[in-house]
Amino acid sequence: MILDAKIPEGPIEEKWDAWLDAHRMIGPGNRPGRRVIVVGTGLAGASASASLAALGYRVDAFCFQDSARRAHSIAAQGGINAAKDYASEGDSIRRLFVDTIKGGDFRAREANVWRLAQLSANIIDQAVAQGVPFNREYSGELATRSFGGVLVQRTFYARGQTGQQLLLGAYSALQAQVAAGRAHVHNRHEMLDVVIVDGRARGIIARNLVTGEIERHVADAVVLASGGYSNVFYLSTNAMGSNVTATWKAHKRGALFANPCFTQIHPTCIPQTGEYQSKLTLMSESLRNDGRVWVPRDPNETRDPNDIPEEDRYYFLEERYPSFGNLVPRDIASRAVKAVCDEGLGVGPVKRGVYLDFRDAIARQGREAIAARYGNLFDMYRRITAVDPYHEPMQIYPAPHYTMGGLWVDYELQTTIPGLFAIGEANFSDHGANRLGASAMMQCLADGYFIVPRTVTNYMATLDGSVSPDEPAFAQTEREVVERIERLMGIGGRTAPQVFHRQLGQIMLDKCGMSRNAEGLQEAMREIAAVREAFWSDLFIDGRADELNPSLEYAGRLADFLELAELMCLDALRREESCGGHFREEHQTEDGEALRDDEHFAKVTAWAHTEDGRPVPHDEPLVFNEVALATRSYK
Amino acid sequence: MRFTLEVWTQASRDEEGHFERYDVDGIDPDASFLEMLDELNARLAAEGKRTIAFDSDCREGICGMCSLTIDGQPHGPNQVTTCQTFMRDFEDGATIRVEPFRSGAFPVVRDLVTDRSALDRIVQAGGYVTTKTGPKPDPNAAPVPPAVQQKVMDAAACIGCGACVAACPNGAAMLFTGAKVTHFNLLPQGQPERASRARSLVLAMDAEGFGGCTNYGECARVCPQEIPLDVIGMLNREYRRGARREDDTVGTRT
Ligand SMILES: Cc1cc2nc3c(=O)[nH]c(=O)nc-3n(C[C@H](O)[C@H](O)[C@H](O)COP(=O)(O)OP(=O)(O)OC[C@H]3O[C@@H](n4cnc5c(N)ncnc54)[C@H](O)[C@@H]3O)c2cc1C
Ligand code: FES
Numbered sequence: 001m002i003l004d005a006k007i008p009e010g011p012i013e014e015k016w017d018a019w020l021d022a023h024r025m026i027g028p029g030n031r032p033g034r035r036v037i038v039v040g041t042g043l044a045g046a047s048a049s050a051s052l053a054a055l056g057y058r059v060d061a062f063c064f065q066d067s068a069r070r071a072h073s074i075a076a077q078g079g080i081n082a083a084k085d086y087a088s089e090g091d092s093i094r095r096l097f098v099d100t101i102k103g104g105d106f107r108a109r110e111a112n113v114w115r116l117a118q119l120s121a122n123i124i125d126q127a128v129a130q131g132v133p134f135n136r137e138y139s140g141e142l143a144t145r146s147f148g149g150v151l152v153q154r155t156f157y158a159r160g161q162t163g164q165q166l167l168l169g170a171y172s173a174l175q176a177q178v179a180a181g182r183a184h185v186h187n188r189h190e191m192l193d194v195v196i197v198d199g200r201a202r203g204i205i206a207r208n209l210v211t212g213e214i215e216r217h218v219a220d221a222v223v224l225a226s227g228g229y230s231n232v233f234y235l236s237t238n239a240m241g242s243n244v245t246a247t248w249k250a251h252k253r254g255a256l257f258a259n260p261c262f263t264q265i266h267p268t269c270i271p272q273t274g275e276y277q278s279k280l281t282l283m284s285e286s287l288r289n290d291g292r293v294w295v296p297r298d299p300n301e302t303r304d305p306n307d308i309p310e311e312d313r314y315y316f317l318e319e320r321y322p323s324f325g326n327l328v329p330r331d332i333a334s335r336a337v338k339a340v341c342d343e344g345l346g347v348g349p350v351k352r353g354v355y356l357d358f359r360d361a362i363a364r365q366g367r368e369a370i371a372a373r374y375g376n377l378f379d380m381y382r383r384i385t386a387v388d389p390y391h392e393p394m395q396i397y398p399a400p401h402y403t404m405g406g407l408w409v410d411y412e413l414q415t416t417i418p419g420l421f422a423i424g425e426a427n428f429s430d431h432g433a434n435r436l437g438a439s440a441m442m443q444c445l446a447d448g449y450f451i452v453p454r455t456v457t458n459y460m461a462t463l464d465g466s467v468s469p470d471e472p473a474f475a476q477t478e479r480e481v482v483e484r485i486e487r488l489m490g491i492g493g494r495t496a497p498q499v500f501h502r503q504l505g506q507i508m509l510d511k512c513g514m515s516r517n518a519e520g521l522q523e524a525m526r527e528i529a530a531v532r533e534a535f536w537s538d539l540f541i542d543g544r545a546d547e548l549n550p551s552l553e554y555a556g557r558l559a560d561f562l563e564l565a566e567l568m569c570l571d572a573l574r575r576e577e578s579c580g581g582h583f584r585e586e587h588q589t590e591d592g593e594a595l596r597d598d599e600h601f602a603k604v605t606a607w608a609h610t611e612d613g614r615p616v617p618h619d620e621p622l623v624f625n626e627v628a629l630a631t632r633s634y635k
Numbered sequence: 636m637r638f639t640l641e642v643w644t645q646a647s648r649d650e651e652g653h654f655e656r657y658d659v660d661g662i663d664p665d666a667s668f669l670e671m672l673d674e675l676n677a678r679l680a681a682e683g684k685r686t687i688a689f690d691s692d693c694r695e696g697i698c699g700m701c702s703l704t705i706d707g708q709p710h711g712p713n714q715v716t717t718c719q720t721f722m723r724d725f726e727d728g729a730t731i732r733v734e735p736f737r738s739g740a741f742p743v744v745r746d747l748v749t750d751r752s753a754l755d756r757i758v759q760a761g762g763y764v765t766t767k768t769g770p771k772p773d774p775n776a777a778p779v780p781p782a783v784q785q786k787v788m789d790a791a792a793c794i795g796c797g798a799c800v801a802a803c804p805n806g807a808a809m810l811f812t813g814a815k816v817t818h819f820n821l822l823p824q825g826q827p828e829r830a831s832r833a834r835s836l837v838l839a840m841d842a843e844g845f846g847g848c849t850n851y852g853e854c855a856r857v858c859p860q861e862i863p864l865d866v867i868g869m870l871n872r873e874y875r876r877g878a879r880r881e882d883d884t885v886g887t888r889t
Contacts, residue, residue: 051768066690067755069795070698086775125771131764131824133779133787140778159788164697168791172763179759187752210744239692276666278673279694380696383719386665449768496680498673542685547647548745550688551680 003256003606003620006410007111012626013093016115019411023454024461031056032182034460037204037219039191039246041068043076043163043441044424045225046170047448049185053177055453060217061174061183062206064190064241064553069171072227072239073444076163077377078284079147079155080441082120087144087153093117096154100439101627103149103329104404104432105580105594106602107262110626111411112429116439119446124156126449130169134158145373147437148285149329149634155438160284160376166441170448189215190553192481193249194222194420197473200463201420205474205481209553212546214482216469221419221456224250225448228403228425230263232561232568233513234505236400237269237282243557244564247407247426255415256606256618258408258428260564261572264435264581265514266401267333270384270394271353280399281384283356284377285437288326290361290370291394293317293333295354299344305355305393316340324634331434331581331594332634334398338514339592341397348395357393398514402440404431404581405571408606408620412455413447416606419463421456423447428604433580485545488555493538497555500535504528504558504565512569517585521573525566532562567607567615574617577601598629636662636722639730640675642687645743648750652743654732664723668711669694669701671722672733689747694718696859699794702801703747704734709798709857716796716859736801740808740844751797753843754811760839761832762815764824777823790817792860799854799862805846810854812836813866816873833873 008015008022026034034057038049041063049061063071085091096117101108124142128134134156135143144153158165177183188209195203195216203218226246230236251257268283294313301308316336318325328336337354340346347353362370367390371378378389387394407415407422409429414421424444431439511524535558543549578587578594579601587595604620637660645652659675666674669691676686692700696719705711711720725731733747741749779787791814799810816833819825825832848867855864 047768054767065692065698065700066751067699067795069755070692070700072693072698074698074794075693075695122770125774126768128774129764129766129771129824131819131822133784133791133818133822134774136779136781136784138781140780141775158791161697161788161792164794165788165791172758173766173768175755175758176763176765178755179761185755187755239698240694241692273665274663276663276670276674278667278670281695380719383696383715384721386723453768494681494683496677498677540680540683542680542683548688548748551686 001608001618003408003618004410005109005620006412008411012111012114015111016118020454023458026457026461028056032058034058035060035219036221036223036456037217038062038223038225039204040071040225040227040424040426041171041174041185042071042073042225042227042424043167043170043444044426044448045071046167046174047445048223048225048423048452049183050170050173050177051449051453052456053180053183055457056182059177059183060186060219062186062189062191064188064209066187068174068185068187069168071167072242073167073441074164075239076441077160077282078286079145079157079162079438080123080166081147081154081438082124082156082442083117083154084121084124086142089152091152091154095152096120098627099150100430100436101432102632103436104434105596105632106432106598106624106629107259107579107622108430108432109622110624115451116430116443116446119450120442122450123442123445127166127169130173132158132165132169145286146289146327148288148327148333149324149436155286157286160286160374163441166445170445191246192556193477194253195474195477196253196417197467197471200418202467203469203474205478210548212544212549214478216474216478218467218469220460220463220466221421223421223423223452223456224407224426225424226426228406229561229564230400230403232504232565233400233508234501235272235277235280237266237280240279243560245557245560247422248560248564250407250415250417250420252609253417254609255417255420256408256608257405257567258604258606259405259571260568260607261512261575261582262404262433262580263400264330264402264404265334265398267330267337267398268356268396269399270381271348271397273349281380282399282401283381283394283396285330287356287374287377290373291326291356291358292360293326293354293356295340295345295347305357314340314345321634328634329434329436334514335583337398353395353397355393356396358389359393362390400509400513402435404428404433404435408604412458413452414455414459419459421452423452433582485552485556488539488552488559489541489545491536491539493540495538496540497551497558500531500539501558503531504562507531508565508568512572515583515585516572518573521569525569528562528565528569535559535562570615571605571607574605575601596631602629636664636727638662638671638725638728641730641732642747643734644687644746647745648742662722664721666722667694667718668703668705668720668722669718687747688745691718697794699796702736702749702751702796702798704736704801706732709736709801710859714857714859719859736797738797738800738806740800740806741797753845754795754797754808756843757808757812757836757839758815761828761835762819764819765828779822783821787818787821790814790862790866793862794860796859798857798859800845802853802857803846804851804853805849807848807854808840808845809848809867809870810858810862812840813870814862817866817869820869820873829873830877832877833870834877837874
């Protein structure tokens with residue numbers, strides 16, 4: 001298959017405007033008759049739903065939580081990037097573009113990234129107009145700060161609750177559309193399949209999570225905004241319910257899945273302390289603006305961190321990467337943390353942690369200044385660990401956090417199934433092999449507010465006629481969904497889903513995590529297949545299918561993770577190079593940095609599902625005209 | 636640690652519920668309250684028994700999904716969300732009573748899970764700035780003094796969990812609604828709809844069956860986001876201010 005990304009002709013600065021000028025429109029009078037389904041109400045889904053409904057379309061939005069406002073985006077902490085140059089540093093669209101391409105280790109599509117940078121400023125304007133209370137300077141103007149991997153201050157923030165405030169902005173815009181009767185939010189609903197009629201996405205099958213009813217929903221276009229799949233690792237910084245089901249079902253219906261092995265392990269999370277633990281808590285990257293990362297030089301150090309003098313501290317990021325220091329990108333910081341812990345220098349009960357120390361920042365700027373910036377993060381840390389970070393350094397360790405891989409989409413954010421779009425973390429588009437901090441929210445909102453409303457319009461303008469839920473395709477897909485639920489309920493084994501999930505997570509973390517090698521990946525694939533088999537023969541689900549049943553929901557999501565995991569390993573195996581978060585031990589420089597192979601792998605790998613279960617890779621070559629391919633250096 | 640739990644069990648909205656007793660031991664003091672329940676559920680499942688349904692998602696205190704009443708107190712003893720409550724905060728051997736958030740406006744769905752969609756409907760009545768997606772003025776054209784921004788942010792930090800409602804003897808949603816009104820009415824962007832906002836929201840609150848405020852202050856005492864009680868004063872002032880406006884077309888409270 002030839003993957004046509006449909007990138008418009010012309011200079012990169014003009015591509016999006018040229019596309020907008022040429023796209024097909026639908027007159028206001030015809031819009032109420034058009035229906036769009038949006039799966040997900042996070043930053044991407046809520047902003048898309050609100051914007052599409054405001055245009056006049058009928059929008060049905062779905063989320064599995066009890067309210068649209070609770071989507072996982074709510075937990076984003078540190079901030080959102082925009083090329084506004086409010087800090088007067090000479091920042092520009094081009095610089096944000098270059099930083100993102102470079103941060104992604106040259107594995108993202110230039111045209112998409114440019115558009116993202118171009119739209120970034122509009123997002124801030126839109127959010128402020130909605131009443132999003134970003135932090136302000138004394139002058140009353142918007143404040144900005146730095147994030148990893150860049151040398152400018154372009155990150156806008158609302159305390160440590162930026163995701164919450166941006167999501168509430170999009171959520172309230174969506175609620176306004178609900179009040180206007182154009183949008184309908186189906187909460188506590190889970191999409192379990194997409195319905196294809198004559199080769200086009202025409203609706204979804206969803207389960208009402210309260211009653212267990214299986215419902216058919218019809219549309220002219222379906223937008224997936226269902227988030228990322230970090231929970232394949234069991235423990236991650238994602239919310240408990242975050243899952244891959246929506247995109248995986250679409251994949252099995254024909255949408256290609258791109259770069260599944262590109263995952264991000266975030267350096268600064270609270271280390272795991274016990275088996276009982278259900279999630280890992282992120283400590284925002286913004287903390288690395290003022291916190292210094294170190295370990296004791298002596299592996300047998302027993303002193304309290306505060307009693308260890310300067311000369312016995314190893315500030316390994318500052319020493320190894322003098323120009324970026326503590327603010328190197330995430331993939332690099334995480335690997336460095338893992339390396340010092342592998343050398344036996346780690347701290348904490350199992351020596352899997354490093355210090356993040358605010359002593360110097362507090363001495364220099366005062367406790368108050370630090371509290372104003374990070375107060376709620378410090379409180380959260382203290383609540384969870386019972387240690388006061390104002391007095392003792394935090395302990396941190398990397399944790400699975402974000403997935404750059406996702407459904408393959410073209411420039412219009414359309415998947416390989418016509419009429420099926422993917423936005424936000426659910427697609428693979430803009431971050432290449434490593435995402436820079438504060439860029440996920442930017443991408444979600446660029447996709448949702450500004451891009452997909454246009455491209456969905458462009459698509460629907462070509463459609464004639466609508467379909468009915470009585471079409472055979474709806475009945476057939478519904479039957480398959482019901483059969484799968486019956487199969488899960490009918491296994492009648494003895495083991496709860498969580499047990500299998502924990503096993504899967506361990507395999508993925510060990511063999512498809514921060515570093516990977518061919519042998520390990522092959523082993524992992526065999527082990528995953530074994531867990532999957534055990535799952536399908538020994539699963540226990542209590543309760544019934546026709547009621548609220550958290551065990552059944554969990555099992556269904558896990559069944560999809562058990563399939564995705566294998567594809568991740570296969571993709572990691574095929575990509576014989578190291579780039580960004582994908583570190584193949586066989587491919588590294590002498591000093592342990594990632595070694596890319598641009599000749600063979602400057603491309604996107606998009607996998608097709610096949611009936612015999614053997615996925616087939618398709619390549620989209622990546623062409624770099626604006627930024628010369630170069631070895632990434634943060635030294 | 637070991638605990639005896641008395642957990643509210645209710646098959647569905649229309650059925651009667653009751654307390655069920657469970658003994659759990661071997662609990663790590665650093666486990667969160669929800670992780671303790673996970674552990675109990677894992678043991679129930681291993682015995683082939685029915686597990687307990689409860690809501691949670693982010694497990695870091697920000698999504699507002701978790702919603703247990705622990706020993707009579709919404710979210711438990713520490714004025715933090717249930718997911719941020721840890722077992723080290725309880726006495727070893729304690730008997731702990733676990734119920735859903737209790738309020739007429741939050742019907743029980745199953746066991747500890749409730750339906751809080753009434754809060755969404757309050758927002759739909761006007762808890763927003765009406766604006767379409769499109770070109771906007773530069774944000775620095777309307778500066779906001781940091782002191783105002785801080786006040787706005789204190790209110791906007793609400794996670795919509797509904798603990799305030801569950802704690803209120805009247806089942807009022809004044810803290811939630813006051814926080815919304817404070818957030819928008821203090822900002823320059825919120826001014827055009829200022830006159831009608833408070834009244835629309837108050838009417839929606841009444842329509843959803845939330846009670847009235849008689850100044851118990853329990854709401855602010857349990858609020859995990861420490862939303863200040865002042866927001867209720869602000870709501871009342873804004874409501875009266877709106878009622879005086881002649882150009883207003885929204886009805887008045889009956
Ligand atoms: C702790 C944390 C902090 C972060 N901080 C930052 C930051 O500071 N800056 C930044 O830029 N990024 C940050 N990120 C990343 C960013 O938050 C996410 O990438 C982004 O919010 C994803 O948004 P989304 O809209 O794509 O999906 P989500 O917010 O994950 O929303 C997914 C939606 O899909 C729904 N859904 C999923 N599957 C189904 C289904 N089958 N049926 C029905 N509904 C379904 C869910 O209910 C939900 O509404 C952070 C992430 C984490 C975990
Ligand atoms: S689970 Fe999100 S606030 Fe408790």
